[in-house]
Amino acid sequence: MFIQTKKFILSIGILTVVLLIAGLIVGFYSLRYVKEIVSEQFNQQQLELATHAARQLENQFLNTIQDVTILNQSPSVQYLEKVSWANRIKITLSTMQETGVQEIGRVNGSGKTLFAVTQKQEIRVTPGSYRMQEAFLWAKKPENKNRIFLVPDDKETGTIKKPVLKVIMPTYLESADDAHPVPGHQFAGYIYLILDKEYFVTQMLKDIRSGKTGYAWAIDNEGNFIYHPVPEFIGKNAFAVRGQREAKISFDQINRIQKEKMLRGVQGTSWYVSGWHRGVRGNIKKLIAYSPVRLQGTSPSFNWAVAVVAPVTEVDEVIHTAYLWQFIMQGFIIFAIILGSLSIIGFEWQYTKTLKTEVERKTKDLQRSEEQYKKLVEGAQDIIFSATREGRFLSLNRYGANFLSGELFNPEAQVSPGTRHYQDHTVKFIGKELAQFFPLNGTFHPQLIEEIWHTGRPKTIEHSLKIGANDFWLSTQLIAIKDEMGQVQEVLGISRDITEKKKIEKQMINTEKLASLGLLAAGVAHEINNPLGVILGYCDYMLDKIPPEDKVHKVLEKIERQGNHCKRVVENLLSFSRYTEHSDTISDINLNLENVFAVVENNLMIKKIQLKKNLEANLPRVKADPVQLQQVFLNLMNNAVAAMPKGGFLMVTSRWNIYDDKVEVVIADTGTGIKKENRERIYDPFFTTKKVGEGTGLGLTVTYGIINHYQGTINLETKTEEEDPINHGTSFTVTLPVYHSKREAEKKGV
C-alpha cells in the first residue's frame, strides 16, 4: 500500500517534470513561432512601408518627369527664346527644388550650346560639342521621342562629388506661340535636368521609421547606396562598403538579397545579419523588406530599390515583453507546482517520519505491553496456559510449570527465570497433552476444548487435581482466543488454586449442615425426651413395686438400661445442638490439656502411643467451660488413639496466635488418616467408623457444637496411608478467641 503510494507519487513527479520540460519546449517553439509570425507581420508592415516609399519615389519621379515634359512643351523653352527661356525654367525649377533638382537645361538642336539654370538661379549658356555625346545621340533618334534617358553621373559641388541623375528628354518644336505660329516639328535637341539622387531619395526616405529604430535605405541599379542613414555609405557600393566597415561579419545574405532580388526589381521580405544599427555595433540580425522603384518612361527601364530594415530585437522586444510576462506566469505556475510538490513531498516525508516514529512508538509500546504481559503472565500466581485444538500445551507460565511439576511445594526445586534451565523447565511442557496433567475425570473432559473451539464461548469449571501426594482443587477458565477473522486459534486457560477456598466452602457447608442438624436434633431430642421421661418414670415405678429376685425385675432393668442409653444419646444431641449454659467460666487451656493427659496417659501406654507435648507457656485464657473443653480434648485424643491401633505418636501443641488473638490447640496423630469419602461426614451425628456399640457417632458432633458455641473453629488435615505412605495421619486444630476481661477492654479503650 505504502510502496504503491510511493511509486504513484514518484511517477506523478516524473510526469510533472516531463510536462514541465514539454511545456518549456512548447513555450520555446511557440515563442519561435510567434516570433516568426510577428516578424512576418512586422516585415509585411515594413514591406508596406518600403512599397509605399517606392511608390512615392516613383510618383515623385513621375511628377518631375511631367513637370519636365510640361516645361518641354513650353515654346520659350522649345525655341530657346532669349527673353523668356531662363525665366520659364526658373519657374519650374523653383517648384522642383524640393525634390532635389539641381539644374534644368537645354541643349539646342545643333548640339553646340547648352542653356542651363541652376538651383542658385545662375544662368549658364555654355558652348560645347554636345552633339557627339551619348545623350544627344540618343535624343536625336526619332524612336526616342517622348522617351526619357537617364544618365547617372557625378556632380561636383564644391569639393565633394555627388551622384546625380541626368534626366534627358528629346525636344521637338511642336508648340506654337506668337513668334512661331506654326510649329516645325523638327528635332531641337533635348531638355535635361540634373537630379540630386541622394537628396531626391532622402526627402522621401529619411522620415521612414520601422518600429522604433528601423530605417530605410535605397540602392540604385548599380548597387550603389543612394540613401543610407550612415552618410558615408551614400554613393558607395553596397556590396563592398559593409564589408569594409565590419570585416568580421559575413554579409553574404544581404549581398544575395541585393543581387538576386533588389537589383532584379523584385519585392519581398527577408532577413540578414548586419554589423551595426544606429550606432550600436555588433552582430545584429535584421528584418528587411524591399521594394523596387520603377522609374517610369525611362529607356532602358531603370530601377532602384528601397529597403526598410529593422533589427529583430525590435520584434523580439515586443514579443519578449509579452513572453517575459508569459514566462513569469509560467514561472509562477512552475514555482507553484514545485512548491506544491515540495510541500506534498515534505508533508509526505513529515507524515512518513511521523508514521515512522508512530510505528516505532507503537512497536515500543507493543514490546512494552508484551513485556508487561509476559511479566504479568510469568509473575501470576495462577496456572496460565494455552492449548491447541487437540488439547496440547502451546505455552505455560512459570507458576504453572512449577505447580504441575510439583516443584511449587518444594521451594528448592524452583527455577528462577532467565536461566536456560528455566526455559527448558517451561518448554518441556510444550506439545504435551493436557490430559497428562489435568485428570480427565468428570468436569475436565477431552471434549471440553473441542466444545470451546466450536462455540467460541468461555467456560469455567472446577475440578480436582492430584500432584504427588497432594490433592488440589482448581477453578479453570477456558477462553477461546480468536484471530481477526473470528476463527478460534487457541484456547487460553487460567487455572486458579482454590483448594483453600474449597476447604472453607466445605466448612461453610458443614457449618450450615450442622446448624440445621442441630435444630433438627433439638426438635427430635425434645420429642423423644417426653416419652422417654414417661417410659423411664413408669419403669422406675415398676422397679420399686417388683421384688429384685423376680424375672420381671430383670426385664425392667434391661428396659431401664436401654432407656438410659437413649437418654444419653438425647442429652448428647441436645448438648451439641444448643448450649444453655450461660457460663462465664474462664479456662486455662494448658491446665485442661494436662487434666486430659492424666486421664488418657494409661490408655496411651497400653496402646504403645508416645505423647509429644509442645505447650506454650503463659498462654492467655479463653472463655469456655473447662469441663466442656476437657470433653473436646478427650474426644479428639480418643479418636487419635483409635486411629493408631499399631501405636504411633500423639502430638499435642498449644500456641498463642498473636495476629488473630486466638489460642490454637493442635492434636495430631500418625494414624491411618481419614478416608476421602468420610472426610465430609465426620461431624455428622451418629456417623462413626467404630464397630457397633463402641461409639455413638456423636463425639465429634458434640466437639463441634462446643467449639462453635464459644466462637471457635475446628479444622483438620488428614492423609491416609495410600495418599502418603510416610507422613500419614490426622491433625485437628482447635482455635478459640482469647478472653479479655472488662477491665482490660476498658484499658484498651474498646
Add this chain to the structure above:
Amino acid sequence: MAEKILIVDDEIDMLELLELIITDRTEYAVVTTNTPLEVPELLKKDSFDLLITDLRMPDIDGIELIEMVKQIDDQIPFIIITAYGTIESAVEAMRKGAFDYITKPFRQEQILLTIEKVMKWRRLQKENIALKAELERIKKGTNG
C-alpha cells in the same frame, strides 16, 4: 385435711405417672389437668398448696400460666418440669417465682424430694400466716 397438688401437663401419660408416684408415695391429694386453660377455673373452685406444671405446652406455655396463676393466688408455690434444652426458660420461671424446677426425664426420688421441700415451705408459710392472724387477734383483744 390432706394438702392438695395441682398438676398441669398436656401429656396424659405424664400426668398419670406423676399422679401415680405422688398418690403412691405421699398422703397428698392430686388434681390433674391436661388443659392449662382450665387452671384458673380450678384455682377459683378449690385451694391448692402446690402447682406442678410442664413448661412446654401447646395452648399456653408455663411462664404465661404462672402469670395467670399469680393474678389469682400470689401465694401458691409451683414447680416447673422442663426438658433438658429449655433451662433458660426454667431460669426465667425461677425469676418469676417458681420454687424449683425438675428436668425431664426425672427419677421418682427426685420429684418426691422436691415436692417434700415445697410442702415444708408451704406449711411454714401457712403457719406464719396463721400466727400473724393470731397476733393481730391478740392485739385486737388486748386493745379491745
